[in-house]
Structures are given as structure tokens and as C-alpha cells.
Amino acid sequence: MAIMKALVYLFVYPGLLFLFVYSTFCEWFDRKLYARLQNRVGPAYTGRAGILQPIADFLKLLFKEDIIPENADRIIFSILPVIGVATVATAGLYLPLWNYDVSRTTFNSFQGDIIVVLYLLCLSTVILFLSGWHSTNFFSTIGGVRVLTMLFGYEVPLFLSVLSPAIVADSWRLAEVANFYQDFPFLLFFQIIGLFVALISLQAKLERTPFDIPHAETEIVGGTFTEFSGKKLAFFRLMTDIEMVVGSGLIATVFMAGFAGGLMGSLARFVLKTLIVIAILSIIRATFSRIRVDQMVVFSWKYLTPLAILQLLVSIIIKGVIK
Amino acid sequence: MKLRPGAFIPELLKHLFKKPATVMYPFEKLNIPKDFRGTPVLKPELCIVCRACVRDCPAFAIEIETLSEEEKKYKMTIHNDRCIHCAQCVESCPTKALFMDDGYELSTDSRRKLKIAYVYSRPKKTAQQSSEK
Amino acid sequence: MKKIKIPIGPQHPALKEPISLRITVEGEVIKDADVRLGYNHRGIEKLAESRTYVQNIYLMERICGICSHSHTTCFVQGVESLCGLEVPKRGLFIRMLVCELERIHSHYLWLGVAAHEAGFDSLFMYTWRDREVVMDLLEIISGNRVHYAINTIGGVRRDLSEVQKEKILEGIQFLKKRMEYYTNLGTTEPSFVARVSGVGILPKEKAMSLCAVGPTLRASGIASDIRKDDPYAAYDEIPFSVCTATSCDVLGRVVVRIKETMESIKIVEYLVKNLPSGEIKVRAPRKVKEGEAVSRYEAPRGENIHYIKSNGTDKPERVKVRAPTLANYPATIEMLKSGFIADIPLIFAAIDPCICCAERFVEVIDTKNENTQVLTMAEIKKRYSKSQGLKKGSSVWPL
Ligand code: SF4
Numbered sequence A: 001m002a003i004m005k006a007l008v009y010l011f012v013y014p015g016l017l018f019l020f021v022y023s024t025f026c027e028w029f030d031r032k033l034y035a036r037l038q039n040r041v042g043p044a045y046t047g048r049a050g051i052l053q054p055i056a057d058f059l060k061l062l063f064k065e066d067i068i069p070e071n072a073d074r075i076i077f078s079i080l081p082v083i084g085v086a087t088v089a090t091a092g093l094y095l096p097l098w099n100y101d102v103s104r105t106t107f108n109s110f111q112g113d114i115i116v117v118l119y120l121l122c123l124s125t126v127i128l129f130l131s132g133w134h135s136t137n138f139f140s141t142i143g144g145v146r147v148l149t150m151l152f153g154y155e156v157p158l159f160l161s162v163l164s165p166a167i168v169a170d171s172w173r174l175a176e177v178a179n180f181y182q183d184f185p186f187l188l189f190f191q192i193i194g195l196f197v198a199l200i201s202l203q204a205k206l207e208r209t210p211f212d213i214p215h216a217e218t219e220i221v222g223g224t225f226t227e228f229s230g231k232k233l234a235f236f237r238l239m240t241d242i243e244m245v246v247g248s249g250l251i252a253t254v255f256m257a258g259f260a261g262g263l264m265g266s267l268a269r270f271v272l273k274t275l276i277v278i279a280i281l282s283i284i285r286a287t288f289s290r291i292r293v294d295q296m297v298v299f300s301w302k303y304l305t306p307l308a309i310l311q312l313l314v315s316i317i318i319k320g321v322i323k
Numbered sequence B: 001m002k003l004r005p006g007a008f009i010p011e012l013l014k015h016l017f018k019k020p021a022t023v024m025y026p027f028e029k030l031n032i033p034k035d036f037r038g039t040p041v042l043k044p045e046l047c048i049v050c051r052a053c054v055r056d057c058p059a060f061a062i063e064i065e066t067l068s069e070e071e072k073k074y075k076m077t078i079h080n081d082r083c084i085h086c087a088q089c090v091e092s093c094p095t096k097a098l099f100m101d102d103g104y105e106l107s108t109d110s111r112r113k114l115k116i117a118y119v120y121s122r123p124k125k126t127a128q129q130s131s132e133k
Numbered sequence C: 001m002k003k004i005k006i007p008i009g010p011q012h013p014a015l016k017e018p019i020s021l022r023i024t025v026e027g028e029v030i031k032d033a034d035v036r037l038g039y040n041h042r043g044i045e046k047l048a049e050s051r052t053y054v055q056n057i058y059l060m061e062r063i064c065g066i067c068s069h070s071h072t073t074c075f076v077q078g079v080e081s082l083c084g085l086e087v088p089k090r091g092l093f094i095r096m097l098v099c100e101l102e103r104i105h106s107h108y109l110w111l112g113v114a115a116h117e118a119g120f121d122s123l124f125m126y127t128w129r130d131r132e133v134v135m136d137l138l139e140i141i142s143g144n145r146v147h148y149a150i151n152t153i154g155g156v157r158r159d160l161s162e163v164q165k166e167k168i169l170e171g172i173q174f175l176k177k178r179m180e181y182y183t184n185l186g187t188t189e190p191s192f193v194a195r196v197s198g199v200g201i202l203p204k205e206k207a208m209s210l211c212a213v214g215p216t217l218r219a220s221g222i223a224s225d226i227r228k229d230d231p232y233a234a235y236d237e238i239p240f241s242v243c244t245a246t247s248c249d250v251l252g253r254v255v256v257r258i259k260e261t262m263e264s265i266k267i268v269e270y271l272v273k274n275l276p277s278g279e280i281k282v283r284a285p286r287k288v289k290e291g292e293a294v295s296r297y298e299a300p301r302g303e304n305i306h307y308i309k310s311n312g313t314d315k316p317e318r319v320k321v322r323a324p325t326l327a328n329y330p331a332t333i334e335m336l337k338s339g340f341i342a343d344i345p346l347i348f349a350a351i352d353p354c355i356c357c358a359e360r361f362v363e364v365i366d367t368k369n370e371n372t373q374v375l376t377m378a379e380i381k382k383r384y385s386k387s388q389g390l391k392k393g394s395s396v397w398p399l
């Protein structure tokens, strides 16, 4: 029975299947919202209001010709997209969604899982770099280098801002952090700066405008994805979508008091809160123009990191006051 | 110049609740303005076979063949696959036998289908007129 | 750091037409740039020699899709001066009206393209949505959105009615409001300004010595505009000012184009309100007197020059076209140097390149010893058959 439950947990809910379906829904939501902000219609034909369009795109890509560059390492080149999906989907398992118990440590909820999630999300970025590097194409190489350059920019503020609510909650466990803020929701007001920094860093992590520098189409073609096609590209797109869900889930957990309630209650809260985060990300995407990679690094060290440190100080003071 | 971060946001959010500007083309169509230059069409009864249109067409899209000299029978082929819709033929025609209709959905799967042929005899009246001259 | 050469084009998402920019970069910084043309040669000048003057109007129109009216006007003006035709005032006014509407449409389009190259897709969508208004106006006036075909030798082909006038004034008001909004937005949104200001510097002296034209030149602080310097049509009667900027960068080019749009809107208003009555065209002879003519025209992208040589028949002996983009290439190379890779599309887009307009002949360069050679069509065909192992007489391009 326990095995059955674990399997359902891994593959159905909130594992792969749920992540797949929900991430395509989120992509549709993002695309539709982005289009409406630009006075367009967005996806319109596949399914009701184009809701099946991301799945259709995914299926279409699966059947497309799959090309591996001559000079590329075949094995690494083919395996990277799958590892990418695996890392972000694994990160998704640690979100405190329905299947956890605060009083007990389980394999998917333990002290320090917040670090594991951040680490796995970071790994996916490294995979993007590797895939760019292994494509042996000028554009991919430049894209890969840009991925790494950006990583050094946004990773520090992201870590600092996501960890500061955890400091107040006095726990490195996502479920406990969420529970803490369910008990003291007013404390979240003091995390506003952190939320702001985290949203912007997440935008950078997801490589969306204004930080879509590594695959800036008009500059370096597809960037890291230039040589990827067919199934591999489909998996990379799935990876980005799942990363978006997991990233916004993470922010919803630490800054918006998580997802309490039973099966349906937690699901509803999860959907609502992640969609709010994704909507904000979409608005950011529509508002700005892409910046240069040097400007991005300067921006994150000049503004984002000091803000994150400020948030850290605020958190420490609050913690002192509570004690 | 003062910089305002997020200067675009009010405009973007305002449009969130407006109808999209997109015209869902095959399902809804725009109005075609008067005098739109669509495809050239011949009114065979007016043509006096002066060949001014053939001479002036920049795309060599009009072709007139003589089917029978005695009966004054002619065949005009308008090659819509070559036509660039400039309406020069309409302007060159002395009898206003050509006009532009408002058709713009020309695409088909074969360029042969775009050829339009008109077989006609030269009207008697104009024939007499020209013989009088 | 190692220097690498990256090819931008002939096929690249930032380029709407084929051209090859070979950029030598060190990390993200551009060290050197080189432009190779000739991927889109269409033989228009040769073709023009085998067509009558009337047919050539429509051929010239197809040199460019955006400034189609510029090329016809330029050509038609040359032919008119050869024939010694005096175009009626009303005809000239309608010609200028279409010309200014075309400038508005072109600059709106350019603003969208620049925004897209900078990754600012929302601005791109909005400007192109509003561009539809001016496209519709042109369609109402001429019967088509892109190839207006309104010029003919000796005047214009279509008159303007009162209803059309009203519609134009109405549409212009909307465009004016929107352009004011974009001016505000384009110069205050920090992420966009950060991308365009200080990028692609072209100092005044360089712009002068490299013979840049149009907005590229005016953004370097030189007030040169054919409409003012060498007025054609009836531009000498119309009050307008030449717009310049002194920042010499891409932001300056954005500002110049925005100001020019506002200026064009004013000109359109003036033209519609002061439209003289009378004929719109005079009859033109089919055969043109022997002689040569050079015609200049301020296209949205800069100075456009047509040279026409007539031998007394109904077909020109030689037509030579110098499109504005060609004049801006040397300046582009200068601008690209010491920029970032991320700036390439923006700098290149800032000259508003219309690549196929500028393609005039094909030169074959031997990459081993840099020898150049001009080939005839027959020679190209021969070489192609040889390289493909085709038999003599078989079709070179089998369909
Ligand atoms: S519209 Fe122009 S191209 Fe078409 S048939 Fe008439 S003259 Fe020829």
C-alpha cells in the first residue's frame, strides 16, 4: 500500500502527470495573459480558448525531426533535456502540497528541503549552460556563457530573499515555514521587499523578458536551444514550464503561507497562488524590454542584492522582536 | 528626460479588459473600401480589341488570341497568377471594358485555376463604326 | 580572450531580408565588422530597360515594399523632367500626401521593429496595431495597402474626395495622439532607454565623411533633408522643419524618427486643408525625348536617387537606382565597432535597412585571394550547371 501511494505520489499527483498538465495550463495562462496585455487574442483554436495549445505544441515537437550536430557529444546532447525535466520535476515533489505531515519527517518533507529545492532549480540552469556548451555552435556557446553570467547575478538575491522568511519562521523546512505563516499571516507584510526581489530573480531564472538574454532571438538566434529540435526541444520547453510552476510554487509557499487544506483545498490554494505569481511574472514580461547581460549583472548586484540583504536585516530584527 | 520604471503598465492593464484588436480573419472579415483594387474583370460586350491593355500591362498578364478572323471571334485570357493588381489595364482601356472587382482571396492550389478566359465576338456596332472611319 | 567570428545572416531572426554581417567578437564585445551583400539581387535595372515607361512605374514600385511610393515618385519625376511635363498642383499635393502618409507608416513600422529587436514586444505589438490606421488610410486613397500605384507620368491616378479628406484628418488625429504617447514611453521606460542610449555612436564628422543619409545622418546633428535642400514637388510651399538630434546614438535615431512623424502629420494636415482644385494629371507622351535625368527624393530612409537615360523610344536606355540603405552601410560598420553582440540587431535596425532595395549587382569574391569579379548571367548559369553536373541544354532551374 505504501508503495502504491509512493508511486501515485511520484507519477500522478503531485508528481509528473500533475506537473505536466498543470505546467501546460500555466503556459497557456501566461501566453493568453501576455497576449491580452498586448491587445492580441493569443492561443485561440485548440480546445476552448486555445487551452490545449501548449499540449498540441508539445506533441507536435515530439514528432518533428530530431537533429544532433555532428560535432556534439551524442549521449550528453540527448540526455541533457531529460535530466533537465527530471531535476525540475523532482524539485516539484518537495512543495508542501497535500502529501505531507508537519509533525513527521518524510522523504519529501524534511529539515533543509528548501535548500534542496533551490539547489535543484539551480541545477537546471547549469544544465542549460551545458546544453549550450555541448551544441558546439557559436550562438549556443554565447548563450551558454550568458546563462552562467546571469546565474552569478540572480542566484544570490534569490537565495537570500527566499531564505529570509525561513529565518523568521526558524525552520529550513518548507512545510513548517508555510505553517508558521498560516499562524501569523501579518508577519508576511514584513517580507514585501523579499517578495519583490524573489519575483524579479525568478523572472531572471526563468529567462523571460527583460532577462531573456541567453536565448535572445534577435541577437543569438535560439541561444542555448539553437541546435535542439524535435523531442529534445519539447523536453526543454516542458522543463521551462515546470520550472515556472515550481518556482512560483516555491514563492507561494514561503511568501504566501503555502497550501493548507485537504486534497481539494490545497489544490485550489496552490492553483490560485501560483497563478497570481505567474500573472505578476507575465506583467513584468510585457512591461520591459530586454536588457543587456552586463546591465543585468550590474542591476542585480547594485539593486537586487542590497535589497535582499536589507530584507535579511529586517527578518533578523523581527525575529529578535518575536523572541 | 525622467525615467519612470514600468511606464507601460497602466496602458497594458487598461487593455486587459478591452476587446483584442485582432481580426479573426477567416471567420470575420474587414470591410473592403470603395475602389479597392481587386482582380481585373472583363465586360466582353464592351471590348473593341484595341489591345491597349495588352500593351500596357506591366506583368504581361493579359493575352488576346484571335480565334477566327471572319467572325471576329477573340479570346482574352487574364492570367491572374501573373497579375500584380495595378489596374493599369483599367486605365488604359478606352471603352471601360475592364474593371477591378473587390476579390482578394485568390489563393488556390494550382496557378492554372487562376487563368480566366473570355471568348467573345467583337460587337457589331463598334465594328461598323470603325469601318466607317 | 579568443577572437571568434560569428556570422549574422544571411539567415538570421534579426534580419528580415538576407544580408551577411561577419562580426569578429571578443567575448561579448565586437572588434570588427564586415558586410556582404548580393543575396537578393533581382536584376530590376536590367528589367527596366525592356519595359515601357508606363510599365516601369509598377516595376519601380516593387523595388521596395515599404517605400514603394518613394521609388515611383523618384522615377516619375525624372521622366517628367525629361518630357518637360508640368504636373498640376492638385496632382502634386496628392502625391505629397501619399508620400507623407507613407513616411508615417514607415516610421511607425520602424519603431515597432526597433522595439522588437530590443526585445520590447509589447511596444512592437502596439505600434503595429496603430500602423493599421495609416495603412487603411492609404488603402482608402489608393486602393491598396502596400503598393499604392498612385503615381503616373504626368500626375496621379486618383483624386481625393471630401469624404476621404475627412477620414484622413480623423485618422491623423488618432495617429498624433498615439505617437505622443510612444514618444513619452520610448524616452522614459528605463529598460528600453538603457538599450538604445549611447549605443551605435556615429559622430558628426564620421557621418559626414561616410555619406550617411536620412534619419541616420540627422541623428548625428546634420540638418540635411532633400525636401528642404532641393525641394521637389511642391515642398517649397509647405511649412515644415527638419528634425535633428545631437546624441548621435540609436536613441537619437528613435527621437528623429518620432519627431519626423509628428512633422509629417502636420504636413498631411496642411496638404488636406489647402488642397488646390483643378486637374490631377496631364497627358504624357508614350515616347520620351532623348536625354538624361537625375531625380532626388527624400524617402523615409534617406535620399533616394534615380538616374534615367532615354534614347527617344518608349523604353528607357538605362535606369540606375541608388536606394538610401546602400549609402548607410559604411556608417553601419563604423557604428557596429566596439558595441556588444546584443547591440548588433539594434544598430543594424537603426538605419532602417531595406536590403533588397540596395542590391544592384553581384560581385563574386574569391575567398582565397580576395580577387573580385563581376559575372554575367550566362557565366553564372554556366558555372552552376558545371557545379551541379548538368548536361548542356538542360533546364538550369528545373521547376
Ligand atoms: S491589373 Fe495590372 S497586372 Fe493585372 S492585368 Fe491589369 S494591368 Fe496587368
Ligand code: SF4
Pocket: B042, B046, B047, B048, B049, B050, B051, B052, B053, B054, B092, B093, B094, B095, B096, B097, B098
Ligand atoms: S483595352 Fe479595353 S477595349 Fe482594348 S482590348 Fe483591352 S479590354 Fe478590350
